[in-house]
Amino acid sequence: MSVSIKIKNAAKSYGAATIISDLSLEIREGEFFTLLGPSGCGKTTLLRMIAGFNTIEGGEFYFNDRLINMIDPAKRNIGMVFQNYAIFPHLSVKQNVAFGLKNRKGPRALIESETQKFLELMKIDEYKDRMPSKLSGGQQQRVVLARALVIQPDVLLMDEPLSNLDAKLRVEMRFAIKEIQNRVGITTVYVTHDQEEAMAISDRIAVMRDGSIQQIGKPKDLYQRPANLFVSAFIGRTNLLGATLVVDGGEALQRFSEGFEVGLANVKDEFMRGQEVIASIRPEEFVISMDPNAGLRTVVDGSVFLGLNTHYLVRRDSAQQLEIIQESRIDEIIPGNSVIYLTVKPEKISVFTEDGSRNILEGVRNDNEPSEGA
Numbered sequence: 001m002s003v004s005i006k007i008k009n010a011a012k013s014y015g016a017a018t019i020i021s022d023l024s025l026e027i028r029e030g031e032f033f034t035l036l037g038p039s040g041c042g043k044t045t046l047l048r049m050i051a052g053f054n055t056i057e058g059g060e061f062y063f064n065d066r067l068i069n070m071i072d073p074a075k076r077n078i079g080m081v082f083q084n085y086a087i088f089p090h091l092s093v094k095q096n097v098a099f100g101l102k103n104r105k106g107p108r109a110l111i112e113s114e115t116q117k118f119l120e121l122m123k124i125d126e127y128k129d130r131m132p133s134k135l136s137g138g139q140q141q142r143v144v145l146a147r148a149l150v151i152q153p154d155v156l157l158m159d160e161p162l163s164n165l166d167a168k169l170r171v172e173m174r175f176a177i178k179e180i181q182n183r184v185g186i187t188t189v190y191v192t193h194d195q196e197e198a199m200a201i202s203d204r205i206a207v208m209r210d211g212s213i214q215q216i217g218k219p220k221d222l223y224q225r226p227a228n229l230f231v232s233a234f235i236g237r238t239n240l241l242g243a244t245l246v247v248d249g250g251e252a253l254q255r256f257s258e259g260f261e262v263g264l265a266n267v268k269d270e271f272m273r274g275q276e277v278i279a280s281i282r283p284e285e286f287v288i289s290m291d292p293n294a295g296l297r298t299v300v301d302g303s304v305f306l307g308l309n310t311h312y313l314v315r316r317d318s319a320q321q322l323e324i325i326q327e328s329r330i331d332e333i334i335p336g337n338s339v340i341y342l343t344v345k346p347e348k349i350s351v352f353t354e355d356g357s358r359n360i361l362e363g364v365r366n367d368n369e370p371s372e373g374a
Helices: 043-051 093-103 108-121 137-149 167-184 195-201 219-224 229-234
Strands: 005-014 017-027 032-036 058-063 078-081 155-159 187-192 204-209 212-217 239-248 251-255 261-264 275-281 286-289 296-306 309-316 321-327 339-344 350-353
Touching: 005 043, 017 043, 017 058, 017 212, 032 043, 032 195, 043 078, 043 155, 043 187, 078 137, 093 108, 093 137, 108 137, 108 167, 137 167, 167 195, 187 195, 195 219, 204 219, 204 229, 212 219, 212 229, 229 275, 229 350, 239 321, 286 321
Parallel strands: 032 187, 032 204, 078 155, 155 187
Antiparallel strands: 005 017, 005 058, 204 212, 239 251, 239 275, 251 261, 275 350, 286 339, 296 309, 296 339, 309 321
């Protein structure tokens, strides 16, 4: 059985340091929900509060309608996957997977059948008689995941489970974890600081900073319409350019210091006034031109060819360096010191208030603030 999770006004402190303050969120039954943020933002603390490993000093935690604040961790029916695998080195793969079921003293036939089922589901049946020391990192992680799922938990909690794997194995295990979660349909709460990882596997993501949630949404929503400057800069790469919002005759445009202007057709009514703003332009949202009248003048500092795409580092007249990603051309890469001109895809860029606290464009969706949606 899978459950929904509701957290109301959660609080947690260590001495004088407040780690989480007045945090609320809802995780839907069966969804893959990720807590994403920099180190020290409170994401692991929150996960451990859900698990019962950290005390809850304020707020209410529910599995469905069941208040779990005072329920012993062993009775919350959770599966847990840690950063360090915590595999029992003296037990075989099969014995590791069966461990939780044996602790629950179920019928021997059921233990055998369920263990075999998850050995096959995680594609580690051929290794069932091996000892952990004979397994690769990816194989060990599959053992841990099988052990967590075989007990049929209501919730699966995962704390940086891929951080000890090399880059290739991390990508492989992302797909494996998401595939298994889809097949089993279990409510999963996943902690990571890796933005790409979160984008690849999550149904929804909560971006955290200093113990508070900045925005909750689908990966696409967070990337394309971040609620504030922190989310924009943390999810993927972006270029930040100061500009002035100019409103004339009901039309809005942003004007950069070099005189380059970009029309904006989707500014929220409440922000339709002259003001200083910050434009967030992702590397792939620039368009390169050789026409001096086309846009922002820049000079190429260098380039990196990566097959499908070529990454350019360019410099504005203000000496600010920008990153551009373009589909690789069949002819030569633009050489260093070349002068190029940049336009943008105005429907894709984001524009924030001068203090970075709000996105002024329509289309921002934040599940923690339903009234913000467009």
